[in-house]
Amino acid sequence: MKFIYGILFEPLDRVIDLEQEQHNHTHTTISHSSHHLASRYRKRLGEFPPVYPNGWFKVCNSWELKPGQVKYVRMLGLELALYRGEKSHRAYALDAYCTHLGANLTVGGQVHGECLTCPFHHWSFKGENGQCVSLGNIPIEMPMIKKNGKLVQHLQVRDDSFQDCQKVEYCEHRDVAAQLNEKSTTPKDILIQTTTTNTEEHKHSQNSKIPSQANTKSYILEEKNDQIYLWFDAEGRPPHWKVPSVRPNLKTHGKLAHHIYCHIQEIPENGPDAPQEMKYTFGWIWNIWGAKWQKSTLEHQDHIAYFQVQHVSTFNDLFNIPFSVVDVNGGQYGPGIVMFEFSTPLGSFDLIQTVTPVGPLHQHVEHVIYCPWFIPRWLQNGF
Numbered sequence: 001m002k003f004i005y006g007i008l009f010e011p012l013d014r015v016i017d018l019e020q021e022q023h024n025h026t027h028t029t030i031s032h033s034s035h036h037l038a039s040r041y042r043k044r045l046g047e048f049p050p051v052y053p054n055g056w057f058k059v060c061n062s063w064e065l066k067p068g069q070v071k072y073v074r075m076l077g078l079e080l081a082l083y084r085g086e087k088s089h090r091a092y093a094l095d096a097y098c099t100h101l102g103a104n105l106t107v108g109g110q111v112h113g114e115c116l117t118c119p120f121h122h123w124s125f126k127g128e129n130g131q132c133v134s135l136g137n138i139p140i141e142m143p144m145i146k147k148n149g150k151l152v153q154h155l156q157v158r159d160d161s162f163q164d165c166q167k168v169e170y171c172e173h174r175d176v177a178a179q180l181n182e183k184s185t186t187p188k189d190i191l192i193q194t195t196t197t198n199t200e201e202h203k204h205s206q207n208s209k210i211p212s213q214a215n216t217k218s219y220i221l222e223e224k225n226d227q228i229y230l231w232f233d234a235e236g237r238p239p240h241w242k243v244p245s246v247r248p249n250l251k252t253h254g255k256l257a258h259h260i261y262c263h264i265q266e267i268p269e270n271g272p273d274a275p276q277e278m279k280y281t282f283g284w285i286w287n288i289w290g291a292k293w294q295k296s297t298l299e300h301q302d303h304i305a306y307f308q309v310q311h312v313s314t315f316n317d318l319f320n321i322p323f324s325v326v327d328v329n330g331g332q333y334g335p336g337i338v339m340f341e342f343s344t345p346l347g348s349f350d351l352i353q354t355v356t357p358v359g360p361l362h363q364h365v366e367h368v369i370y371c372p373w374f375i376p377r378w379l380q381n382g383f
Contacts, residue, residue, distance in 0.1 A: 017259040049265055051360040052076045055303065055334030056222065056229045056243050058354035058366065061255060063226065065091060070116065072096060072106035075356050075364075076232050080219065081105040085114040085127060091228050092116070092127025093219040099123070099132065100214070123214065130218035132210050225352060226252040227368065229337075241303055244331070244339050246350040250370035257366045264357050267365065268332055271307070285321070286314045296331075305332045347372050 059073055059082060070083040079096040081104075098105055098118040108119030115133060117124040122136035220231040224243050231239045260267065271293070289311050296304040306329075313324035323345040330340040340351040350370040358364050 015257040015259070048263055048360075050234065051263065052232065052234065052357055053264065053335045054233045054235075054237075055336050056231055056239070056241075057336040057356045059091075059093065059221070059228045059230050059356075061227055061252075061368070062091075062223060063252075065228065068111045070106050070109050070111060072104070075230070075358055077357075077359075078219075078232075080230075081109065081116060082228075083109075083111050083116055083127065086111055087113055090114070090127070091221050091223055093221055093230060094125055094127060094130055095217045099216050125216050127218060130216040132214035132216070135210060135214075225368070225370070227352070227354070240300070241334070243337065244333055246339070246352065246370045247341065247348070249372065250348075250350055251373060253369050253371045255366050255368045257364065259358075260363045260365055261361055262363060263361060264335055264355055264363055267355050267363060268335055268338070271332070271338075284316045286317045288312050288314065303334045307331065347374070 057076060059075065059080075060071070065071060065082065065084050067084050067089050068086050070081060073080040073082045073093070073096075080093045081096045082091065082093050084091050092114070094105065094116060096104055096106055098120070100118065100121055100123050103118055103120045105116055105118055105125075110117050110119065112124065114128065115124045115126050117134075122134070123132055124134040125132055220239060222229045222231070222239075222243050225246050229243050233239075271291075289309060291307060291309045293305055293307045296302070296306060309328035309330075311324070311326040311328070313321040315321060325345070327343040328340055329343075330338065332338050336355050338353040338355075340353070342349050342351065349372065352368050352370070354366050354368075356364045356366075
């Protein structure tokens, strides 16, 4: 029943590792781990184009990152701490490692407002620009970690600067408290008042003197189409084109992901390399595809290539099968985004293909479908 319910009502969420699939279908006595490592070892870098080209690349889907959640992401040769702010619900991406002593901000790091706080010495970084806005002084929970990496318990701690501050203040104000004892104010009261005041002053002066070296790197994100995209440019230039949008009145209805081990350029080149007309058969049923590609001629759109595709099914190439005509218009936007707009007898829907380099010869490819509300879930998943 659970399987049937999933097919009929749940959105598609499937991940396929093509290298693992190939191993599963290969009859060999080599273990899976040995086969996997040997396959990776054979993929040596040669005289290739840049393995991390410029453009917008998908980080994850919007529903996979909840407010206050922190995720570790590896892509484009970067290691990122991805999180969503508690107030604005905006997504941010910082370097994964703290500028203090190199702790991984995604292992026990906590989101406070729009900032990400390191779990060890409590340095806090703004997601918008990576600025270090606090060096601690506030006790937070310190994670205790097992060898397997799971958080098992928490311990309340204070950093050394906070304790030293208390000791210094106690020495400075001990004599003051004794001198004012004649005015019916106890030394304990004076100590509490002066310690609290000076702690706040120390914290303000400390944070106002944070050097720029404490800042970390932040990355430009854009959230659109229920997806989070990151701008990457090897020369550090700002974005000069925007992520396209799906058509209105369409809802997200699941994803299909693949891990493909090749150079990123091979994937976008595979579409235009197809013949102008392609036929394949299932018995008496002929499926005919026709495609046409054209580079954009408009100014500042040299990153776009448009295409038109038409599909029709015929009976032994004698007559068209009803409701089999499908028209597709779309475009390749940079190396990492492809938009498809389908027009069918059942209605219109969109599909976004994203290609994100995880490593030099490792691509994470996802397809997310956007359909009208009236198209049944099982038909969307079957597509």
